[in-house]
Amino acid sequence: MAHLRSRRRLALAVPVVLSLTASLGFLPAAASAATVTAPAARATGNGPNLSYVVNTRTDHRTIESVEREITRNGGSVVAGYDRIGVIVVHSADPDFAQEIRAVPGVDSAGATRTAPLPAQSTTDEGAPKTLSAGDIAAAEAAATAGQDPLEPLQWDLPAIKADKAHGKTLGSPDVTVGVIDTGVDDTHPDIAPNFNRADSVNCVSGKPDTTDGAWRPSALESPHGTHVAGEIAAAKNGIGITGVAPGVKVAGIKAAAGSQGFFYTEAVVCSFVWAAEHHIDVTNNSYYTDPWYFNCTDDPDQKALVDAITRASRYAEKKGTVNVAAAGNENYDLASDSITDPSSPDDGTPSDRVIDPHTCYDIPTQLPGVVTVAATGAKGLKSSFSNYGLGVIDIAAPGGDSTAYQKPEPPATSGLILGPLPGGKWGYMAGTSMATPHVAGVAALIKSTHPHAPASLVKALLYAEADATPCTDPYDINGDGKVDAVCEGAKDYNGFYGFGTADALAAVTK
Numbered sequence: 001m002a003h004l005r006s007r008r009r010l011a012l013a014v015p016v017v018l019s020l021t022a023s024l025g026f027l028p029a030a031a032s033a034a035t036v037t038a039p040a041a042r043a044t045g046n047g048p049n050l051s052y053v054v055n056t057r058t059d060h061r062t063i064e065s066v067e068r069e070i071t072r073n074g075g076s077v078v079a080g081y082d083r084i085g086v087i088v089v090h091s092a093d094p095d096f097a098q099e100i101r102a103v104p105g106v107d108s109a110g111a112t113r114t115a116p117l118p119a120q121s122t123t124d125e126g127a128p129k130t131l132s133a134g135d136i137a138a139a140e141a142a143a144t145a146g147q148d149p150l151e152p153l154q155w156d157l158p159a160i161k162a163d164k165a166h167g168k169t170l171g172s173p174d175v176t177v178g179v180i181d182t183g184v185d186d187t188h189p190d191i192a193p194n195f196n197r198a199d200s201v202n203c204v205s206g207k208p209d210t211t212d213g214a215w216r217p218s219a220l221e222s223p224h225g226t227h228v229a230g231e232i233a234a235a236k237n238g239i240g241i242t243g244v245a246p247g248v249k250v251a252g253i254k255a256a257a258g259s260q261g262f263f264y265t266e267a268v269v270c271s272f273v274w275a276a277e278h279h280i281d282v283t284n285n286s287y288y289t290d291p292w293y294f295n296c297t298d299d300p301d302q303k304a305l306v307d308a309i310t311r312a313s314r315y316a317e318k319k320g321t322v323n324v325a326a327a328g329n330e331n332y333d334l335a336s337d338s339i340t341d342p343s344s345p346d347d348g349t350p351s352d353r354v355i356d357p358h359t360c361y362d363i364p365t366q367l368p369g370v371v372t373v374a375a376t377g378a379k380g381l382k383s384s385f386s387n388y389g390l391g392v393i394d395i396a397a398p399g400g401d402s403t404a405y406q407k408p409e410p411p412a413t414s415g416l417i418l419g420p421l422p423g424g425k426w427g428y429m430a431g432t433s434m435a436t437p438h439v440a441g442v443a444a445l446i447k448s449t450h451p452h453a454p455a456s457l458v459k460a461l462l463y464a465e466a467d468a469t470p471c472t473d474p475y476d477i478n479g480d481g482k483v484d485a486v487c488e489g490a491k492d493y494n495g496f497y498g499f500g501t502a503d504a505l506a507a508v509t510k
Helices: 060-072 096-101 133-142 224-233 265-277 300-318 432-449 455-464
Strands: 050-056 075-081 086-091 106-111 176-181 249-254 282-285 322-326 339-341 353-355 371-376 395-398 417-421 425-429
Touching (some): 050 060, 050 096, 050 265, 060 086, 060 096, 075 265, 086 096, 086 265, 086 300, 096 106, 096 300, 176 224, 176 265, 224 417, 224 425, 265 282, 265 300, 300 322, 322 432, 322 455, 371 432, 432 455
Parallel strands (some): 176 249, 282 322, 322 371, 371 395
Antiparallel strands (some): 050 086, 050 106, 075 086, 417 425
């Protein structure tokens, strides 16, 4: 099984065809009105029309002055996030970023992409493969009283003791997890009961779009966000699967569109600010911010992207949001002195570049305060693809792995993670993208148990309650006699598993 490099793309999608309808016969209510309005973008200059972020001081006089200079220098303001001093701009002036950096009050500025607006798009998702009727029948036959029909295939729930946690609580409906992703199909029967429409939004353009259903993926877009949402909070309703926290709410915060599903900085900034201002308790971030896998702070454009998303994610945490993010799927040691990144910029012409992960950051996962999640397989070992690194990984959770490497115990048949897909289907995916919603679900259970806990305490409990998991040494995941990765650190804190494997039962035990 090939594992694709991006967290936002599924390694393998296996739709489960059941005789259930995705339509529940209602239209979701409109979300709250957008708080940011701006004139339509206009193209000036003689270059491609690109998107930029301009980061400024947060006083109104400076922001107004900078916005005037943006217009004077051929830019058009798309959205302004005054509380964090980030302005989203479109411009066709190839010298725009350089010129605006010289303006008093501007801390940094840079292009968020290398492709002209709109972004180029292609698909590279794994080919769909249906689950056999025999496997479905076997799962339903194995289901015990109180289990959803496909729950026996979810080896990942007992791996973090979520099945035992559900005996105590399913989580509080007052807790919401924001799924910053490719969109969520809120009509899916496993998601509809727990969907929070008022806090859902489309942030793809860099400003909130609260049009009814704008948070959903189209038929041509990735099912990634729907799968993630179901892993977190699929309802325990006698249908399909069960989420880690099946009593909490999920909100869809769409930050990527098109078949390629690029997550650009302006969309990510919009998403974090939306989460902050709508008091969302946890955000799930199973992606990296395009087009640079690693953003190097010695490059003025990339530095601006790090600055903008750092401001937005810190603002969300200050408002009480716990931000959880995927570590990535390349088996990189993120604590090493150098990494070869062959994929950036992924919206243009990528080339091999050697980067220093101490000064070049995968965002948002390597930003201060963000919970960085590694993936484990059905045997509890680091997934073959999962990035790692002492001092970088905070916690681990099931993300799946090749069944040839880590085979689950029956009645589960696949080493991947089962979750909902748009259109009333279910399927398997694998990646740190799948590990992250397990941790987000456990964080939601902690918040349910301690409703007044600030983000810092929720994170502290998440780490303190994790099951200490010692290094796998030697780590020869494919059994070919060669070491595939080196784990450093102690039993209770190391480069493969951080503070350990997430524990849902401990999360609900006061």
